[in-house]
């Protein structure tokens with residue numbers, strides 16, 4: 172990427188002078204989580220467009236973006252390594268139509284940029300439709316390892332982040348990961364610790380961060396879960412967990428504290444100091460927010476090392492396809508009959524909780540709007556679940572988690588207990604060129620994943636929360 176700095180900075184200037192005030196990234200998993208963490212952690216420089224990352228098929232998520240943009244002044248990054256991911260493709264179709272209606276079909280390409288691998292259908296589409304630019308990556312870099320390539324660096328340049336500084340930090344970490352003595356190698360050391368601890372039964376890697384780094388968990392979840400959660404093995408990333416009192420942290424935890432110098436660390440320092448009495452604890456120091464890129468590199472390296480120690484291939488994701496296949500079947504059924512299939516009897520939330528045993532984790536799979544109310548309700552629910560059941564919880568929004576922890580759920584150890592939460596779609600949205608809506612697609616994805624989990628004999632329950640998801644979660648919590 173060093174050699175591309177000039178190109179990226181002149182592209183960022185071109186976008187600013189063209190009058191774009193927003194950049195919307197359409198992508199999933201490794202094609203969007205790095206940029207989302209950079210956005211949340213570093214924000215955009217003044218005078219640069221704001222970045223929104225859209226990685227959902229839920230109509231409520233799409234509407235929340237659609238409502239705040241002026242399509243004529245928005246640049247869309249269609250970001251997909253394979254160029255064939257259903258979420259990115261349908262979101263592209265939707266926003267292509269929106270922009271075309273405003274600026275005309277002929278001119279719409281000026282509002283679109285492709286970030287993809289060489290030779291994909293997305294590269295051809297970009298050429299055929301006259302996209303402003305296509306940034307082509309090497310297929311040798313896997314999706315979740317791509318944040319330091321065009322996938323992360325194009326959006327970072329567009330929001331005015333100093334790429335030279337970001338890459339400098341990554342390069343410094345790259346050097347620190349060339350040290351031959353593993354104990355002194357920044358990445359190998361972390362990888363060896365997390366894998367060894369997992370083999371000793373501490374497979375719940377509990378990430379605690381300074382407040383400004385809270386977003387990092389989103390990226391690291393995919394890194395660990397998709398890279399290591401296979402062949403019945405894995406490390407369970409526990410991120411964004413509400414703080415609990417000491418006695419509620421089970422013995423299967425490794426604590427990793429990502430600490431940003433000069434942040435408001437009083438609460439996290441105190442929590443980690445307490446937990447360090449009972450659990451092995453790793454503390455990683457960041458001098459400022461740009462060190463995020465050093466951490467990206469460190470964790471990529473560490474994950475590859477951990478894969479070697481655990482005896483799994485860190486660069487594939489063999490079980491993701493299973494849920495995609497089931498979703499295709501469900502959509503096929505919808506197209507043939509006009510209705511989605513009924514899901515076979517899953518347990519109720521109460522029954523599910525009664526099945527939890529020590530060493531498990533509870534994963535909340537939320538196909539819900541990501542409003543502050545829902546987020547708060549989920550946080551409180553997670554706290555209560557751990558207090559009641561004594562095990563860690565994870566929480567992911569669907570379909571985002573399908574491209575992150577979804578691999579671990581299906582391919583990892585059988586210690587997961589899965590609670591799927593779904594809701595109504597009060598205002599559904601059509602997908603141009605398809606016979607189903609976004610609401611139907613999201614429902615097919617939740618059904619497909621539930622079926623995939625059930626087919627593997629995983630413990631599951633689904634609860635439909637209607638049109639008031641936040642109060643639905645509160646109701647569930649009150650039943651515990």
Ligand SMILES: O=P(O)(O)OC[C@H]1O[C@](O)(CO)[C@@H](O)[C@@H]1O
Pocket residue numbers: 199200201202250251252253254255256259314315397488491573574575
């Ligand atoms: O960049 P793509 O090809 O759209 O894929 C998105 C994500 O889907 C997966 O291939 C599978 O979930 C991830 O590994 C990847 O990051």
